[in-house]
Every structure is written in C-alpha cells, then in structure tokens.
Amino acid sequence: TPQMNVRLGWSQTVARPHFRELSPYEYTDVTGGPSARGNPELRRTRIRNFDLRWEWIRPPELLAVSLFFKTMRDPIEPVIEPSNETTIISFRNVAGARNAGLEVEVRRSLGFLGTAGQRAQVSGNYTYVRSRVTIGRQQLNVLTSPQRPLVGQSAHLFNAALEYEIPRMSAYARVLAQYIGRRLSEVGAYGLADVVQEGYPTLDLVFAKQFLGEAKRMELKVSLENMLDRPIRFRQGSDPYWFYRRGRTVQIGLSYRIR
Template identity: 25%
Template sequence: MKEDDKNPMNIRLNYSKTLARPSLREYSESIVFDNELRADVFGNANLKLVKVNNYDVRMETYFPGGDFVSLSLFYKDFKNHIELIDLNGGFSWSNSDFSTVKGIEIDGRKKLGKNIEFTTNISLISSKSTVIGYALMLDVPTKVQTWVPIDTFERVMYGQAPYVINTMVAYNYEKLG
C-alpha cells in the first residue's frame, strides 16, 4: 500500500509460496563421511518436497539523497522441512511435519559523502521444528534391522541462524557507472 509518490513512507504486505526440493546429498542413497560431524551421513530417497508459506509486512521510509530505513516482520511455516537427525551411529535426513521461522529485520542506507555510502541489514530470527527421533531395531529371528520412530520433540530448525548481520561501506566511482 502506498498513498502517493510524495509520501516518503511505504507499507508493503506480502504473501508467497515456495517449493523446495531435497539436495542431491540429502536425497541420495549414498553414505558420506562428514568431517564436521565426524560421522557418516546417510541419504534418504524417501524425502518429500518442502512447502513454505511466507508472510511479511515491511515499513520503509525514504529520505532526501537516497537514504532509507526499513523495518520488516516476517513469518514462514514449513510442511516437510528437511532436518538432520541423529541415528545413534550416524546421521540422516528426515522431513519434519511442521516448522516455523519468525523474525524482525532492520535495513538501512546512509550516504556518507558524494560517492560513499554505508548499508546495513540486521535480522533477529526464531525458529522451531518438530522432529521425530528414531532407534535401530533388530528383528532377531530374521536379523533385519529397521529404523523405528520412538519419540517426537521440538528444537531449533536445523541450519537456521538466530541472527544475520550484513554491513557494507561502498565507494561509487562515477566514471565506471
């Protein structure tokens, strides 16, 4: 929504949907040793597509000379988010039934001179994912091993940072465009 071009403040509302596919590493049936985890990571060919609903509201104010500041609130809900799970002797990937991310973002630019500007972006993020824990069960008569779900718990979404900070000081050389 924007009242008119003379008003230096904008309010933007957004809704979108995203579809994400598992990566080759996650989807592959292979076993790879992960140096960071110091353990084997098993792929999972049964992973489902991740469906995301994205909601955000953004308030922006523009100042003479190209400076601006904005504040955004966002929320995302995930169906089948891909989580790394501990399999007691290795790790694998599993779809989470439901995950959420919500947060606040502050963004701004300030010109410091004719050709120099400072830009920054700070996001504070909270996430939650419902994860199923598994245990390896052995059927003694048949000697068949099967991963069996044993527990459901909530944790911070795998790989989601609690904050992001980006900062830049730029020099714009006019002769180069």
C-alpha cells in the same frame, strides 16, 4: 522528498530434497566431517510466507522495517545417529516448523561529513528470527531434542557495507562485513547431543574500475573474499566436534557492456 511505502506479501512455495539427500549411498562432504547417507523416503517441504514491510525512502537513503512469518510442513533436517562404532548423518522430515522474525535495514549517505563524504555511503541490516519445530509422535522417541529451532536457522544475522566512489578514476571500493549467529548443524538422535555451529564473522573487499571511452563499457573487478578466514567450529553438546576453514578467495573479472 521522502517517500513512505507499506508492502504486504504472501507466497506459497515448495522445497524439494537434493539428490544427495535422497541417495541411499554413503558419502563424505568435501569439507570433511562425518559420513552421510540419504533417505529415499523424504517428502518435499511445503512453505507459506507472510511479510509486512514499511519503507522510508529519500534516495539514496533508506530506512525499512520488516516483519515476516513462515510456516513449513515436512521440513528436511540432517540427523546424526549412531552407526556401528561411529556416527553417520541421515535425513528426516519433521512434522513442521515456524519462523517468525524482524528485519531492520538502513542505508545512509555520508554527505554530512563534507565533500569526501558525499562519495560514500554505509548500509546494514539486522535480522532476528525465532524458530521452532514441531516433532511428530513417531519421532519423539528418536530425536534427542523435541523443542528446538530449525536446523540451519540462526537467531541473529548482521550485514554491513561501506562503499566509496572515486569519480576521477571511474572506480569504486566496497567493504562488506557479515556475522552469522550460532545455529544447529545436525539434530541428535537416540540420545546423541545436537551438533551446533558456532557464530562467525566474514569480511570481503571489492574494487572495480570502469573504462573504455566515455560510455565506460568495460569493467574490471577484483574481489577478496573471506579475508578473516575464521575457523568454522562445531560442538556436540559441550564438547568440540570438528572445524574447518573455507580459505580466502581472490576473484578477478572483466566484463563488457554492449549497450
């Protein structure tokens, strides 16, 4: 029998600066790009989260819709600014930011396709986020774009998965796809344009087999991650800025369940 739930949530958290964001020394990220230097005067970010979620559940199927709203005080953003003959990334607190959005989540069995479909299910979720920052008076003459989304926040996020069970082998296979929409990477200062990371897809494959007696206490898992290996590109204004590839990853794991 289907079941419906409505959930209302509120929480308050803090996000503290990372060590490298506080360190006053210059460094370069392992993926390349411009040099960066921390800011020891950074303040922690205070965050308030509000969310409302409606669920329709008929195991293993699910339909859920969530509305969420997040306010941030003193969020930390990377800022790209001129330094001698080049540019450097530093970190600043902005006055505040707000994120509001909608998430839709679906999980569906493919049993209507016949016997083979009963072993498969698809799932996916889509998230839309509207983000805005508030710039303090002291930074209005420093930051190039006073009206913009928060750094690192994509307006569109999409995930999808297809899983297939193989009972006679005590195994399953899973395909995972994700798309991350374009987002700000660094904020421009003193007339420099903002740096934008272009959207990109990813594709992962997973195969797992359980064995060792009727209890199947041991599991062998093989994961192939980032199979598309699309270049992650950045633009500053209308000009290409830089890009890198994450590379493909193969992971093999063996686990044993005691109970």
